[in-house]
Amino acid sequence: MHRLRPRILVDVSKIDMSTTLLGYKMQSPIIVAPTGIHKYAHPEGEVVTARAAAACNTLMVLSFSSSRKLEDVASSCNSLRFYQLYVYKNREVSATLVRRAEKYGFKAIVLTVDTPRLGRREKDIKNKCPLSFFLYIYLPSFGLFSFYFSYSFIAVNFCGSDLEAFASQTLDPSLCWKDIEWLRSITSLPIILKGITTAEDAINAVELGVSGIVVSNHGARQLDYSPATISVLEEVVKAVSGAVPVLLDGGVRRGTDVFKALALGAKAVLVGRPILYGLAAKGENGVKSVIKMLQGELELTMALCGTPSINAITRKHVQTEGDILRSLL
Ligand SMILES: Cc1cc2nc3c(=O)[nH]c(=O)nc-3n(C[C@H](O)[C@H](O)[C@H](O)COP(=O)(O)O)c2cc1C
Numbered sequence: 001m002h003r004l005r006p007r008i009l010v011d012v013s014k015i016d017m018s019t020t021l022l023g024y025k026m027q028s029p030i031i032v033a034p035t036g037i038h039k040y041a042h043p044e045g046e047v048v049t050a051r052a053a054a055a056c057n058t059l060m061v062l063s064f065s066s067s068r069k070l071e072d073v074a075s076s077c078n079s080l081r082f083y084q085l086y087v088y089k090n091r092e093v094s095a096t097l098v099r100r101a102e103k104y105g106f107k108a109i110v111l112t113v114d115t116p117r118l119g120r121r122e123k124d125i126k127n128k129c130p131l132s133f134f135l136y137i138y139l140p141s142f143g144l145f146s147f148y149f150s151y152s153f154i155a156v157n158f159c160g161s162d163l164e165a166f167a168s169q170t171l172d173p174s175l176c177w178k179d180i181e182w183l184r185s186i187t188s189l190p191i192i193l194k195g196i197t198t199a200e201d202a203i204n205a206v207e208l209g210v211s212g213i214v215v216s217n218h219g220a221r222q223l224d225y226s227p228a229t230i231s232v233l234e235e236v237v238k239a240v241s242g243a244v245p246v247l248l249d250g251g252v253r254r255g256t257d258v259f260k261a262l263a264l265g266a267k268a269v270l271v272g273r274p275i276l277y278g279l280a281a282k283g284e285n286g287v288k289s290v291i292k293m294l295q296g297e298l299e300l301t302m303a304l305c306g307t308p309s310i311n312a313i314t315r316k317h318v319q320t321e322g323d324i325l326r327s328l329l
Contacts, residue, residue: 010306033270034084036065052287054079114195124161199239237265255297
């Protein structure tokens with residue numbers, strides 16, 4: 001449990017939520033997280049999400065598992081975008097998508113590093129997420145037809161989740177630290193690692209020269225008993241000691257959650273499921289509503305905590321359970 005420590009009698013007649021990330025100005029520290037297959041939520045998929053994010057001046061990280069071609073997303077609106085990457089056993093698939101992302105104006109590669117294999121998702125197993133539907137809406141977005149055909153007939157006899165079977169045939173479980181060099185050799189874009197939850201890995205990442213870290217446990221969908229990200233944020237922030245920006249995702253549902261993450265040292269937060277719920281409920285307007293609701297709540301929290309700018313939010317504005325225990329010693 002984290003409590004806020006509001007300060008009073010501060011002039012909060014103007015609140016400025018703007019911040020920067022990798023030199024890019026953002027209206028607020030709230031970012032759309034990469035989530036796959038938006039066509040499950042809306043027939044036009046990621047293009048709609050991107051338009052909504054652009055209308056709210058919000059950075060969107062487009063998923064490698066997008067159900068729309070990255071070119072379609074790039075041409076749908078003029079906004080700041082990063083591209084999330086999975087590394088496939090067939091490295092050429094990943095390399096091609098990185099090159100296309102760079103060509104179409106994505107400003108950073110967010111390499112997801114917590115998914116050497118797909119976690120056990122019992123609902124997918126139970127529902128038998130159908131492979132044919134999945135392939136129909138997902139793989140064409142790659143625009144790589146040879147790849148599509150080479151994977152069209154996998155897993156038909158698999159008795160669990162087709163998604164899991166697909167992932168185990170495609171994701172490269174041998175991906176390791178030395179492959180950051182490989183990624184750097186194929187792109188000049190900054191590289192952010194998404195899925196770090198320990199100081200040790202954060203230090204490795206900084207030593208390898210990455211440009212940012214996302215403290216993430218993949219929305220707690222990969223590994224049971226992985227820590228809540230807010231509980232390990234400070235460990236990572238301390239390990240990195242300002243060398244690169246640290247972002248956080250997982251469970252950000254209110255402006256107060258954004259505020260707590262910033263107070264513990266995050267530069268910004270990413271939001272996953274709420275965006276999908278907004279997209280499914282009301283399309284572009286739904287996504288806009290979710291972003292605006294979070295921005296409005298953050299703005300109010302900043303006012304009530306006596307922090308008129310993002311820089312004014314400090315560690316002293318939040319109290320963790322650890323703080324309480326230490327104060328009793
Ligand atoms: C349906 C769904 C699909 C996701 N797809 C991806 C993905 O393609 N790539 C990725 O790096 N993370 C993916 N994630 C994880 C999110 O980027 C993010 O880490 C997580 O959802 C944040 O937590 P929140 O949903 O509680 O906000 C996905 C999450 C969900 C719920």
